[in-house]
Amino acid sequence: MxxxxxxxxxxxxxxxxxxxxxxxxxxxxxxxxxxxxxxxxxxxxxxxxxxxxxxxxxxxxxxxxxxxxxxxxxxxxxxxxxxxxxRAELGIIRVGILTSLAGGFLREMLRYYAMRHPDILIDVQDGGPDEHVSAIRKRSLDIAFVTGNRSVTDCEIALLWEERSYIAIPKDHMLAGKHRLDWPDLRNERFIVSRFAPGPEIHEQIFRRAAVHGTYPEVLYKAVGQETLMNLVGLGQGITLVSAAWINVKLPDLVLRPLIDPADIVSFSAVWSHQNDNPALRRFISVAHTLAGRVRRGASDWAPEAKGLTRLGSEPSVAGRMPGPLP
Incomplete structure (x- = not known):
């Protein structure tokens, strides 16, 4: 019948x-x-x-x-x-992040994707890199953005953009008068980081970069989220390390100063499973690569529409490998 x-x-x-x-x-x-x-x-x-x-x-x-x-x-x-x-006209894309969405490449990419595909729900989840990779393998996340570009077992990874690191300090701090900072300037400072992602990763970066200059600063964990941590910096409880995306956030009694060493430029990569057949993911990957200026022609996982997209902005700090010039 x-x-x-x-x-x-x-x-x-x-x-x-x-x-x-x-x-x-x-x-x-x-x-x-x-x-x-x-x-x-x-x-x-x-x-x-x-x-x-x-x-x-x-x-x-x-x-x-x-x-x-x-x-x-x-x-x-x-x-x-x-x-x-x-055809990725309906559906959901689950995205794991560990950086601020206040500005920068990631914010612009999510905004552009949402504008082009209004019927696809973008579910953004905070977390650390290990947590995100585990979720990708379990299919509870479609894609995550993590620092670095080290290989991940059973996953695809693609370097997309880089951001300069900044030091967040109280606006009345003696270092606030400097327009740029380097690690020797910070040898006597107390750092505070969140116990939650991306706090542990920031903690590791602070120790690694300070050790290069022969200093081992005091680093205290705080059981708060990143936004509350930034307010604690403004209240004078310490300083912290953040990505360039935070320069778009205006918080009381707090200023950001860039670190001048090229080694303090952090790369960000997309991680996803090649076994994930979510059409919305394929379209998302296409948009991410195109906006970063990294379209891979002829590959089956790039949507055809991505070939006609243009790169976001003209500043390499927004899309592409090199961050913008120091202020």
Whole structure:
């Protein structure tokens, strides 16, 4: 009992004639008659009274049409939704981050993707790199943005952009008068970092970079999120290390100063599973690569539309490898 045969039944009922139904469907009248007859034989009832004036539904036919037509319409709608999801016109993309969305490349990419695909929900989740990679493997995340570009087992990784590191300090701090900073300037300072992501990673970066200059600063963990931590800096409880995205955030009694050493430029990469067949993910990867100026031509996971996109802005600090010049 095929769906195609039932479409013929509906057409006959709608047009009141096998001849007119065949004309509307673009098939021969004999094909419609044969399909309807087979459908009736499978059901064991007659659905139409054949008269010279046309075809008229029997009681059984009217009952079938009443019950089945809404189901068919629902099925057609489901097929359209599935097709739209396959073209990444509907759906959800789950994104893991560990940096601020206040500004920079990541914010612009999410904004652009949302503008181009308004029917795709972007679910953004905070977390650390290990947490994000685990979630990608479990398919609870589609893609994550992490620092560095080290290889990740069972995952794809692509370097997209870089950001200069900044030191957040109280505005009345003695270092606030300097326009640029280097690690020797910070040897006597107390750092504070969040216990939550990206705090542990920032803690490791502070120790690694300070050790290069022979200093080992005091670093205290705070059981607060990053925004509260920044307010604690403004209140004079210490200083901290942040990415360039935070320069777009205005917080009371706090200023940001760039670190001048090229080694304090941090790279950011996208990580995803090659086994993830979410169409929205494929489109997201395409947009990310294109906006970063890294379109890979001929690869099956880049959507064709990405080839026509333009790079965001003209400053390499927004998209691409090199951050903008120091202020």
């Amino acid at each position: 095929g769906l195609g045969k039932f479409r013929y039944v509906l057409a006959v009922a709608d047009f009141g004639s096998f001849r007119r139904a065949a004309g509307a469907l673009g098939v021969r009248q004999s094909s419609v008659s044969r399909a309807v007859q087979q459908f009736e034989d499978e059901l064991g009832v007659s659905l139409f009274e054949r008269r010279t004036s046309g075809a008229h539904p029997t009681d059984a036919g009217r009952r079938l049409l009443y019950e089945a037509r809404p189901a068919l319409e629902q099925l057609e709608l489901a097929c359209k939704i599935a097709a739209a999801a396959g």
